[in-house]
Amino acid sequence: MxxxxxxxxxxxxxxxxxxxxxxxxxxxxxxxxxxxxxxxxxxxxxxxxxxxxxxxxxxYLPLLFIPAAMGIITQIDIITKEFWAIAIALFVGTIVALAFSAKFMDYLTIKGEKNEL
Structure with a gap:
């Protein structure tokens, strides 16, 4: 180890x-x-x-989420002020990541099928 x-x-x-x-x-x-x-x-x-x-x-990875949770709790006033910007950024980021992942999987699948032939 x-x-x-x-x-x-x-x-x-x-x-x-x-x-x-x-x-x-x-x-x-x-x-x-x-x-x-x-x-x-x-x-x-x-x-x-x-x-x-x-x-x-x-x-022990879950222990790393404790500081992030405490940051959210201590910065709740800023988060409430910027809620819509954060929500839109999360939504758009998720859609972009899903679209990229889907296209990348299509590419890998097609590439894998060509290699099998």
Whole structure:
């Protein structure tokens, strides 16, 4: 499991370095996750210690929602003032994400059917 945690931290560090060096607006951990995804795609799979480390982290993931919930509670006056802007942004964002996901799945399905032939 230690190897898996080291791999996770390495990709997060690499993402942070890239974000700082190129002064990107994307957070370093997001870049690290993308690099980890590319690494796993090239490797064509994961390994046991990484799976164990991820499972350990996922077990405690709900704890990360507590600060978000407290932020909502403490900022309720701002949220009520900007309710319609937030609601419209959430609705439009959801529709765009669903449309993109559907088109991407169509693309992958067609590509998979061509590869089977």
């Amino acid at each position: 230690l190897k898996g945690i080291i791999v996770l931290l390495f990709f997060q560090f690499l993402g942070e370095c890239i974000a700082k060096f190129f002064e990107l607006l994307v957070p370093g951990p997001v870049i690290g996750m993308i690099l980890l995804l590319l690494f796993l795609l090239v490797r064509k799979g994961s390994f046991i210690s990484l799976d164990n480390a991820v499972a350990l982290h996922l077990r």
